[in-house]
Amino acid sequence: MKQIREEILLIGGGGHCRGVIDVIEQEKRFKIAGIIEKFAGESQAIFNYPLIGCDDDLEELRKRYRYAFVTIGHIKSNSVRIKLFEKLKALNFTIPTIISPLAYCSQHATVDEGTVVMHHALINAGAKVGKNCIINSKAVLEHDSAVEDNCHISTASILNGAVLVKANSFVGSGVTTKEGIVLEGFIKAGSLVK
Numbered sequence: 319m320k321q322i323r324e325e326i327l328l329i330g331g332g333g334h335c336r337g338v339i340d341v342i343e344q345e346k347r348f349k350i351a352g353i354i355e356k357f358a359g360e361s362q363a364i365f366n367y368p369l370i371g372c373d374d375d376l377e378e379l380r381k382r383y384r385y386a387f388v389t390i391g392h393i394k395s396n397s398v399r400i401k402l403f404e405k406l407k408a409l410n411f412t413i414p415t416i417i418s419p420l421a422y423c424s425q426h427a428t429v430d431e432g433t434v435v436m437h438h439a440l441i442n443a444g445a446k447v448g449k450n451c452i453i454n455s456k457a458v459l460e461h462d463s464a465v466e467d468n469c470h471i472s473t474a475s476i477l478n479g480a481v482l483v484k485a486n487s488f489v490g491s492g493v494t495t496k497e498g499i500v501l502e503g504f505i506k507a508g509s510l511v512k
């Protein structure tokens with residue numbers, strides 16, 4: 319019997335959205351109903367998924383759709399991601415956790431709502447990831463590491479055992495950390511953090 323997939327709205331139609339679409343397609347849990355942009359008509363359809371409204375339409379769209387997910391990226395600032403996440407919560411959308419079937423997420427790890435775990439990321443035993451985060455492709459969160467809310471752990475970065483990343487941080491591509499340290503703020507791509 320064919321499984322009926324729930325429909326989901328994606329909020330933000332830029333480059334990160336394209337990556338998340340690929341994860342959702344592979345996960346096969348949701349059917350993408352369409353993309354929401356800041357202003358109507360701001361972008362074309364993405365991979366044949368239509369632009370179906372702007373931020374101001376979300377209240378009306380909530381009557382028809384239960385699930386929504388923020389697909390705006392985070393490098394310089396996460397303020398738009400946070401604003402939209404809070405708007406979705408206020409409108410009582412269900413914001414899922416989206417995990418690529420190509421990622422490994424330990425059954426002893428937790429990942430909170432609104433967080434996407436992209437292809438080939440690895441979240442090891444005892445790790446905790448907060449709300450509204452991006453755990454990008456090939457990132458490694460070693461055992462007992464913790465990532466607080468609204469962080470972006472970029473592509474191929476390595477958080478070694480028991481590292482804590484404080485809320486609202488950006489960890490650039492290819493960052494490597496010593497074990498057991500605390501990171502906060504903007505960590506440049508390629509840094510070794512001790």
Ligand SMILES: CC(C)(COP(=O)(O)OP(=O)(O)OC[C@H]1O[C@@H](n2cnc3c(N)ncnc32)[C@H](O)[C@@H]1OP(=O)(O)O)[C@@H](O)C(=O)NCCC(=O)NCCS
Pocket residue numbers: 393394395454472473489490491504505506507508
């Ligand atoms: C790649 C990088 C090391 C380049 O360094 P650089 O050429 O010496 O330039 P800078 O360090 O001055 O910063 C360039 C950009 O990084 C970002 N940046 C740097 N420090 C920042 C800080 N403290 N807070 C927020 N953004 C910052 C800004 O986007 C800045 O853009 P701007 O020049 O328009 O302000 C560094 O900018 C970086 O880590 N960027 C993020 C790359 C990345 O990991 N992307 C994630 C892909 S998943």
